[in-house]
Amino acid sequence: MFLPEIRAHLAKAIQIVNFRLAYNIDDLRLMAKKRLPRVAYDYLEWGAEDDVTLRENRAVFERIRLKPRNLVDVSGRSQKVDLFGKTFDAPFGIAPTGAAGLYCFEADIELARAAQAANVPFVLSTASFTAMERVAQAAGGTKWFQLYMSKDREPAERLVVRARDAGFEALVVTTDVPVGANREYNRRNGFEIPFHLNLANMIDGALHPRWLVDVFLRTLADSGVPRFQNVDTNTGGRIVSKDLAQFRARRDALDWSDLRWLREIWPHKLLVKGILTAQDAVLAAENGADGIFVSNHGGRQLDGAISPMTVLPEIVDAVGGRIAILLDSGIRRGTDIVKALALGADMVFVGRATLYGAAVAKQAGAEHALTLLKNEVDRVLALLGCRSVADLGPQHLQIPG
Numbered sequence: 001m002f003l004p005e006i007r008a009h010l011a012k013a014i015q016i017v018n019f020r021l022a023y024n025i026d027d028l029r030l031m032a033k034k035r036l037p038r039v040a041y042d043y044l045e046w047g048a049e050d051d052v053t054l055r056e057n058r059a060v061f062e063r064i065r066l067k068p069r070n071l072v073d074v075s076g077r078s079q080k081v082d083l084f085g086k087t088f089d090a091p092f093g094i095a096p097t098g099a100a101g102l103y104c105f106e107a108d109i110e111l112a113r114a115a116q117a118a119n120v121p122f123v124l125s126t127a128s129f130t131a132m133e134r135v136a137q138a139a140g141g142t143k144w145f146q147l148y149m150s151k152d153r154e155p156a157e158r159l160v161v162r163a164r165d166a167g168f169e170a171l172v173v174t175t176d177v178p179v180g181a182n183r184e185y186n187r188r189n190g191f192e193i194p195f196h197l198n199l200a201n202m203i204d205g206a207l208h209p210r211w212l213v214d215v216f217l218r219t220l221a222d223s224g225v226p227r228f229q230n231v232d233t234n235t236g237g238r239i240v241s242k243d244l245a246q247f248r249a250r251r252d253a254l255d256w257s258d259l260r261w262l263r264e265i266w267p268h269k270l271l272v273k274g275i276l277t278a279q280d281a282v283l284a285a286e287n288g289a290d291g292i293f294v295s296n297h298g299g300r301q302l303d304g305a306i307s308p309m310t311v312l313p314e315i316v317d318a319v320g321g322r323i324a325i326l327l328d329s330g331i332r333r334g335t336d337i338v339k340a341l342a343l344g345a346d347m348v349f350v351g352r353a354t355l356y357g358a359a360v361a362k363q364a365g366a367e368h369a370l371t372l373l374k375n376e377v378d379r380v381l382a383l384l385g386c387r388s389v390a391d392l393g394p395q396h397l398q399i400p401g
């Protein structure tokens with residue numbers, strides 16, 4: 001009589017150890033949640049203030065419906081896409097996520113290797129716990145560098161030169177952070193980088209021994225207190241966040257002339273991340289960008305901000321065909337990816353999805369997240385009657401007025 005219940009409990013218990021039993025991104029999220037102490041999970045999962053934008057990012061995808069065409073030969077279908085002179089095996093890549101090293105040891109390398117295995121682009125955050133040179137040397141594949149830029153050009157230029165010398169192929173300038181976001185859970189949890197253990201976090205860490213040993217203590221033993229390796233300076237064990245402070249200083253003074261300056265000093269593809277209006281998309285193009293990320297930072301910056309999908313048609317009208325239009329925020333399913341491509345995005349990116357995977361099983365977990373999405377995209381293309389991403393268009397969508 002109790003057999004089904006016992007089986008359900010067993011399956012739950014096994015899920016803790018076997019990421020292959022995650023059948024979708026949300027399964028991976030639940031597994032990650034079990035592994036992580038609250039301070040780390042909250043930083044990964046939540047948005048800003050009341051999470052209005054975070055919820056809207058999901059709701060907007062759910063509101064759009066798909067219009068399938070039948071009896072189309074889709075047997076030879078492919079989801080490969082071309083971008084910046086390269087062909088990728090899937091129409092999505094990995095977005096930059098700072099402090100990823102809180103989720104697994106050297107997460108940035110694990111994520112970059114997962115992207116390499118899937119032949120999709122990986123974007124390394126300025127706020128990584130692993131120095132960009134080490135990531136560049138440890139993982140092949142297509143790697144772009146995301147820049148948190150200061151108004152002070154000296155530290156900004158230092159990072160740009162390092163990214164160029166390390167071989168990053170594109171620079172992604174994040175522009176939706178003139179000031180830090182209001183994320184109250186971080187303050188409540190005592191979240192700080194360089195990472196501090198307060199009493200509550202110590203107890204929580206002890207209750208998550210695998211995370212404590214595999215992630216926190218391993219990082220501590222390898223490179224000291226988890227910190228931003230690209231911008232902090234470690235002098236004899238004492239972390240000096242001088243560079244970081246210099247970095248954050250006057251970020252609210254940035255304007256389009258700073259993009260023009262970057263255009264002069266950066267020799268490769270230049271992208272602007274955080275665009276949410278057609279006007280800014282046009283300004284990005286006029287000031288030298290090769291592409292934009294239409295993004296609300298996964299709902300983590302301005303709460304109440306619109307979702308990228310809402311403004312995508314206007315942006316495609318304004319700059320489509322002129323510069324690359326990439327989109328992120330809220331993608332959890334292959335249907336989401338297909339909807340964004342059908343509305344005119346050239347490619348999309350995921351932030352949390354692959355981080356859940358990395359938290360559960362490092363590179364293999366992140367690869368699993370990418371495979372889940374890839375399989376879903378393949379199925380959706382077939383069910384819609386499309387042989388390729390190029391076949392997708394607004395005719396496949398029903399958008400509520």
Ligand SMILES: Cc1cc2nc3c(=O)[nH]c(=O)nc-3n(C[C@H](O)[C@H](O)[C@H](O)COP(=O)(O)O)c2cc1C
Nearest residue numbers: 095096097098125174297298328329330350351352
């Ligand atoms: C834990 C975490 C850290 C992030 N750190 C950065 C960052 O350092 N730089 C940046 O431009 N965006 C950052 N983002 C935003 C992502 O690049 C991306 O825009 C967002 O995660 C996409 O939404 P999604 O998580 O719903 O896929 C971060 C997101 C998360 C979840």
